[in-house]
Amino acid sequence: MLDDLVSGVLRGEERAVARACRLIDDREPRVAHLIDELHGATKQPQVIGVTGSPGSGKSSLVSGMVTQFRALGKRVGVLAIDPSSPFTGGAILGDRVRMQRHFGDPGVFIRSLATRGAQGGLSRSVQEHVVVLDAAGYDIIVIETVGVGQDELDVAEVAASTIVVTQPGTGDDIQAVKSGILEIADVFVVNKADRDGADRAVFELEQRLELARTVGAASAASHAWQAPVLKCVALTDSGLPELVQALAAHGAWLALPEGAKRAAARRQASAERLIFSLVCEQLARVLEVELKRAAVRLVERNVSPHAAAAELLARVGADTVSES
């Protein structure tokens, strides 16, 4: 039955892809076999990350990008990450509504991912979804993340190209710099650029990028990628063709020596992260009962944090590995 699912995904059947995604969400043990089977068939399509703070209009921008890619005949998979409640487990899909124009288009697959609170869980889940969409033959995979934080930095490693979306007059540009988002951006978009202050936002971002280049000697080299700052109005598709062009240019740069080096480093880091989160996930299962017990003792102050951790490590024998 799992083999049917695998071959369904490999044939690019939407229903099979959706079922595979559900298995990942539900952390079904079968996922291990599924991913391992599909992994051999991956072709590494262009994975594009879209991030930015809430309200910057990311969903509309992604929807506009999908339209552009469809016009070029590309099949597009979209993974929208809603940090959802660890309490209810539910993701509210409110503005997926903006994606509505793509419903019924067999060349577009849209999936909302919940973030269910497990350590490294989101990163693992995203990477497994990418494997499924990749194996299903989607040419472009867009990963949309909400907010700024560790999630975005993790996702940036999965994506070959990362778009950071801001809007005029919210100080988002400054926040972007603060939160280290500047370094992960391959393309900046000032969305809602028909509003006041768009030019100033572009100017300020460019100044900050220039400053960062001057400070970081490495990236000042002529073969480094210089992240462009584009103005878009996602709701009217204005600036969208230029965005797609910029992504193509970045994709071409990734094939050049300097770009290929960075892409390889990201792939390596991403692979390390995936394997390690699978290790931790499995370990969490193995140690579940003992971890609960240790935590009770920690809360009661009958053990200290590191002593408790050392005991658990000794339990799995990992404390001796380094010597063997």
Place this chain on the structure above:
Amino acid sequence: MLDDLVSGVLRGEERAVARACRLIDDREPRVAHLIDELHGATKQPQVIGVTGSPGSGKSSLVSGMVTQFRALGKRVGVLAIDPSSPFTGGAILGDRVRMQRHFGDPGVFIRSLATRGAQGGLSRSVQEHVVVLDAAGYDIIVIETVGVGQDELDVAEVAASTIVVTQPGTGDDIQAVKSGILEIADVFVVNKADRDGADRAVFELEQRLELARTVGAASAASHAWQAPVLKCVALTDSGLPELVQALAAHGAWLALPEGAKRAAARRQASAERLIFSLVCEQLARVLEVELKRAAVRLVERNVSPHAAAAELLARVGADTVSES
């Protein structure tokens, strides 16, 4: 020398506290001993989380809260979390400037934490900082986080009371619901309430809370905490006394049976998370070389993700633990 540091922290010396925080940031191996020593001296002060999207004025609000707590004679520790670059490692402390009015006050300790990209690393780092500030005798510990996402949900577990900050007219209230922040909020603050749309923001939030209560039967019980929605103008300290009162009320509720149950559950979850991140961190050190090798093979498609993870687990012997 470490013993000097421990006793310095226990005496509440600011310099010792700062040095302990630096050791945690630098992940010095000595931290294990330090935390274990200090853990025995913790008294569990009130830990308050403050979260909300960028630009909502969290820092100003925290600064105003500190003023209020100081007027009540409380010593306050503030941990400000800036998701900083995993590439540069640097945190830009721009708006810590707003905290300036508290510099030189020995009853206030302010520390910016970087988030350095390690799995579970932030959560662990925050918890270790809390242990240090707790042992140093701060009565109140405020943890300020930027953005929405997993970080916030993790920090919510560490904090006994969580404030979610929004501002009028940005749709932040809706985003808050979407991202599951609704469930973690014990107190809502509509900041910048002198702006247009403040009343509407309060009204909409209250409606959503009401709806959530109706849907979730459990929390509809009369002994459940009903998160208030407060209007503040942090820059003029308007609404700040009411906020401090609401926090006191929530603290009192946490002492009642229903509240104590929730507090205990959070403490347990938080303890599990701390121990497990220490386990994973140690494991990452033990497996470093092999993880790199496995990732190379994964990228080259000479191994599948779960097979690679299984090999690493077998290496530490953890694959057999469940059977022993």
